[in-house]
Amino acid sequence: MDFDPPFQETYKAIFQDSISSITDNGHQNPNNLMVEEYELPVIDLSHLFMETSTSRDDQYCNNNNKKNNEEVVVKEIVDAARNWGFFEVVNHGIPEQVLKCIKYEQKKVFHQPFHQKSHKNVLNLSPNSYRWGNPKATSLNQLSWSEAIHISLTDISKMDNIQHNSLRLAIEEFGNKAFSLAKNLAGILAGNLGVSCSYFEENCPPNSSYVRLNRYPPCPYSSNLQMFGLVPHTDSDFLSVVSQDDVGGLQLFKDERWVAVKPNPRALVINIGDLFQALSNGVYKSIRHRVVASSGGSERFSAAYFYCPNIDARIESCSDRQSSLYRDFTFREYKSQIQKDVQDTGDKVGLPRINEA
Secondary structure (H helix, E strand, O other), X not given: OOOXXXXXXXXXXXXXXXXXXXXXXXXXOOOOOOOOEEOOOEXXXXXXXXXXXXXXXXXXXXXXXXXXXXXXXXXHHHHHHHHXXXXXXXXOOOOHHHHHHHHHHHHHHHOOOHHHHOOOOOXXXXXXXXXXXXXXXXXXXXXXXXXEEEEEOOOHHHOOOHHHHHHHHHHHHHHHHHHHHHHHHHHHHHHHHOOOOHHHHHHOOHHHOEEEEEEEOOOOOOOOOOOEEEEEEOOOOOEEEEEEOOOOOEEEEEOXXXXXXXXXXXXXXXXXXXXXXXXXXXXXXXXXXXXXXXXXXXXXXXXXXXXXXXXXXXXXXXXXXXXXXXOOEEHHHHHHHHHHHHHHHOOOOOHHHHHHO
């Protein structure tokens, strides 16, 4: 299809070397094995947003019930962040129509001819907003069989081309709703650490975050090779909010093995990012995850919101300095370190690099 990026032509040498290696060795890549499928913890957030009755007779009882229900939900959120680093939420406050709209609009933009999408000014956004594969890849382990539009919310107003007006509105609406959800969840998780909610008020304004639209085309090599739709990584934010469809592929590295996440399109996926792991001194886990490319005929779509601080925000562990796992650093410093690692090696190192500086 003319809207697919030219993966096969661009990375022909990598594919040929990998196929030759399998033929010579007489077996597949050892990582290309079936993994057990898990369901993530599903948390109903309706009790956090539940209206309290104004009836004088019922108000006291309802307030007590609301408090008890909220405590249960808070415990579920904290436990999932500690033990999984990933969880799903339902009754989350983002209308179904908003999620349908963002999926519809991203399908439209990704199904444009490749030569149009890859034009540097196609959306009037920052350079490299549209990306695919990995120009630094030297092996399959570094290659993502996917395309994405990565949008800083500070740039959203630049999408002033009337052709993309509906896409801009969909991104704005999704970003605004996801911001409120992420801010509420971050406040709950911070409160459990003894960190004031004002930390996020002061450091995470709405326009400091990002939205990433992802498309994972079917991959003809994935039946024989270990092909990633998105290479193993952690997220470089506080929290991520992800809307995905019913096509599977997401996997987590849990308990020293990869496990597949059963898709649940009625829920949003929430995962802890590197910054929350550092802030919590390792209490909350930023888990390595990946997307495995599919050899079937179905393409996969997801829309992710990354809850980030302003560029000069300082990330400090909630523990005292002597017991802190990480030194203090700014978000600017962390982003620069990641960009340098990717530029030099093709891979993100992340938090393990922090204490080396």
